[in-house]
Amino acid sequence: MNPTENSKKSAGYAAAGYVQSGMVVGLGTGSTVKYALEMIAKRIKNEGLDILGIPTSEATAGLAMKLGIPLSTLDEHPVLDMAIDGADEVDPGFNLIKGGGGAHTREKIVATASKRFIVVVDKGKVVGKLGDFGIPIEVLPFGAGLVKRKIEGLGGTVKQRNNTSDNGNMLMDARMEIRNPAELEDLLNSIPGVIENGIFAHRRPEVVIVGDGAGVVVIEREDGK
Incomplete structure (x- = not known):
């Protein structure tokens, strides 16, 4: 297992x-x-851990079922005790960019419904400022042209992905300077046709677990900051 993969495993x-x-x-x-799912499944088998999982994607649902993790839905459990998720970038203020896998809309819904949000990353995802990864955006196909023009008007560039989201919508990646993550999150979501973008500035994690090869570093956000 290479060092990056080992770091991911440690964090998960x-x-x-x-x-x-x-x-x-x-x-x-x-x-x-x-890797978090793998360990949860081991704890279910070995310790009798009794939980329900709410998956954020069809891929996660499939893996959880394969591992034997019982699943439910947000309709049945609208308030979650915690959510565990990854990120593509994490800045010093606990702001995130997520959505490399195209699941950021469901991920943001689940994170917002959770009392505690834990993010797991390898050390390569920890950055001084968000933006190098690009901003994933889920878009209603009917509004794709408008969304692209509006983002370009804000000084960004847009690339459409070949795949669609689990919700059946178009996925784009926008590259632009992120001076204020919360303001840009709101601005992008105000464009008609944008369903959700991958900036997580309003729902930041309480805990970030960073795998660094030698183990993990756990960083907790102070309440209200």
Whole structure:
């Protein structure tokens, strides 16, 4: 296992340790979260851990079912005890860019519905400022042209992905300077046709677990900051 993959595994396994019996847990999407799911499944088998998972993507739902993690829905459990998810970038203010896998709309819904949001990343995802990764955007196909023009009018460039979201919508990636993550999150979402973008500035994680090869570093956000 290469160092980056080992870091992801360490972070994912550490996050699984926060899960307790009786919890309803949001299950994120991505290569780091899969390790959290693996450890949760091991704890279900070995410790009798009793939880329900709310998946943020069809891929996560499939993996969870394969691993034997019981699943439910937001309709049945509108308030979650915690969500565990990955990120493409994390800045010093706990702002995130998510959506490399195209699941950011469901991920943001689940994170917002959760009392506690835990993000797992390898150290390469920790940045001084958001923006190098680009901003994933889920777009209603009917409004794609308008969305592209509006973002270009803001000084950004847009590239359309070949795949669609689990919701059946178009996915784009916008590259532009992110001076104020919260303001840009709101501005992008105000464009007609934008369903959701991958900036997480209004729902930031309470805990970020960083795998660094030698173990993990756990960073907790102070309340109200």
